[in-house]
Amino acid sequence: MFGGGGVLALLALLVPAPSPPNLAAGQALFALTAATGLGVAALSIRRPGALRSERFDTLFMVLGNLCALTSALGEALHFGTTYSEHVALWPMVFAAGFLGRRLLWVQAVLTPPLLALTVYARSLIVGTGERWWIEALVLAVPVVVTGLIIGFFRAAAEDEAEELTQQVGTDPLTGLANRRALHAEFGRLAARVPPGHRVAVIMLDLDHFKQVNDRYGHRVGDEVLRCFAAVLRDHAQPHDLLVRVGGEEFVWVTAEAALDPVMARVEAARAAHAAHPDARAVTVSAGLVCHEASEPLSAGHLDDLLGRADAALYAAKAAGRNCLHLYGGPRPVLEPA
Template sequence: MAEQRIPPTPNNFAVWFHYFVGDHDDLRHAVDLLIDHNRPFDNRTNQDLFETYIAPDADVVALETSERLHALMGTAKEFLATAIADNHSQMQAISNVADQSQAGVDPRALVAQLMNELARAATRATQLEAGFAEKTRELDVIRDSLSKSEERARTDTLTGLANRRALDEFLRKAQATAEWGEPLSVLMLDIDHFKTFNDNFGHGVGDQVLRLMAKVLRDKVRKHDLPARYGGEELIAVMPDADLGACADIAERIRRSIAECTITRRSTGEVLPNITVSIGVAQYRTDEAIADLIERCDRALYLAKGGGRNRVVTENELDRAWAAG
């Protein structure tokens, strides 16, 4: 942590403890990738790592939900036991009326007694029905809470895009499909000179810009693609059923759209300098590890930055750059 200049906060300690003991493969891979590419462990990256791979809130929600379900099931058992007891009581009462009818008791008294028992049974049934309806509504609340908790656990809080956890899950599924011959491509974009922009205008404005980049990415990719926040100011899109050329075309539309954006500082109305992005594009190769695909895309991104920024570079240019180099 000292070598990477990471502040010794409890959340950061939790991340690096699990990294050190090696009990979380996805976390280890993510940190190793950041280190290998000399990425800074700034506050935003550290928070992303914690929220994506440690995420204690999910455990808290799970515990609270478990306790609520336990109490709900206990109440449901009580309702059922009451219903069974009431049924036995009602059957016994009706049986008693039947016995009295055979003994020659006044029919009017028997009818009154029978109507009274049926009215009591109807009242109990109505009360039980109301109780079950209430518990059904509570179940709906619990289901909604679990759904929202799951969504939060898979969403980056700043940009609203998928986070690393959701990205890794989507990539694994997309890889399985790609092994059957379907194309799979990814694009990765990084905001040019973002550190300088943050230094000049502050992290609040930087966050505003990052949210704008995320919106452009979300709007330009297809419905079945996954736009996600990869880390820091890097965003990524996974594109099933898209070859390298199709992915590069979408990447170019994203680049142009961002370059044409006019960004206004909310607090003052000041028009800020134009923002540009560099984008790398790569296509999955059969039987390769997903990490190799991402690494190749990342190298294409940095070739775009080294080539002057504000451009799209595909993995094909990596081979040409290597041959020329």
């Protein structure tokens, strides 16, 4: 939009004007429009991130309205015509399609007085009559309504996209994150770990789960999985990451200043699930690994941590299941008899 407006302003400077009301003033306004429009277009090419940053939204809204105003008045002064007043639709569409929702309403409120100013100034320049306010109103209503309609459909599309994103990254049976979302969510969790805290990755597996499906059917098996997911939520902290990676296998990512509280929460979750009536007496084996607090953590560490947690889980299974094993620890932590 800015680039197109800038090019049109440059072309207007090249078109001869037979009897301009004020040629110099019109050329100056067209030059200002061209410089602003092409300047913003050049910025978007050299630094595309600037257009995606909300810090510049208000500036772009102001510049868009400035271009609409200067182009309309420039035409009236340069040619004595009034076609450019319809360019007022561009800032409205720009706000509806690209800026934040708050600025869309600001633009909707700002458009009528700006159009009134433009039409009134043009009436003074070319003498189009005293009832300029009627023309301003006729121009403003469709411009504002068009922008609000675009904003409505944009908001609906964004809400639908957000819902689809959540569905893609969510396990439909348990409501936990799925394997697809694990890496992205782990990166966000790693970025907000408080200093001095250690990130722990726990791999959990429901013992002999296949026997539940074989004996009671998959519907009951699904109830057991949902039960365990609910138990994990009850024992997780608000910023923990809970993932069903497949079948009866789950991953729990958390952060603590010490290891003992993590192990205590895992043990409490295992005991709570085993005692739950919907668990069908299914026990849980777990493998736990901690990232050293002295080493910077990033999303790239996840695969290594998962591998170690998986190795600890297999050690717990080898020890007889129904226990927690710490990676590198001397022996599993067994469920009390």
